[in-house]
């Protein structure tokens with residue numbers, strides 16, 4: 001934590017050496033258009049709490065396609081991916097941490 005962040009009062013701020021590489025975009029999660037692929041997606045307390053089932057499935061599919069193979073999706077510890085979700089496995093399900101896998105890979109490509 002201290003390697004990447006510096007505490008400023010009640011907030012943790014990304015150290016400048018890393019911040020220069022970070023791009024902040026304001027986007028509607030239902031229509032993700034970011035270029036490139038990612039090692040990590042943090043999606044806490046939004047899609048998997050407030051979106052309806054169909055929209056959750058669609059957002060999850062888009063996140064899957066934006067993650068590199070083996071990439072990590074972190075959602076809230078009070079949230080969960082539906083049992084029908086494919087292309088992820090629960091790395092630490094209690095903490096809401098999932099890893100991307102090819103849809104054809106292992107366990108029939110189902111969430112486990």
Ligand SMILES: C[S@@+](CC[C@H](N)C(=O)[O-])C[C@H]1O[C@@H](n2cnc3c(N)ncnc32)[C@H](O)[C@@H]1O
Nearest residue numbers: 026027028029030031042043044045046047076
């Ligand atoms: C409950 S807050 C959670 C904020 C933060 N992720 C957290 O866990 O502390 C939900 C956030 O999602 C944003 N939001 C609502 N609908 C959205 C959408 N369709 N796409 C992207 N962000 C959205 C809201 O503006 C709000 O900032």
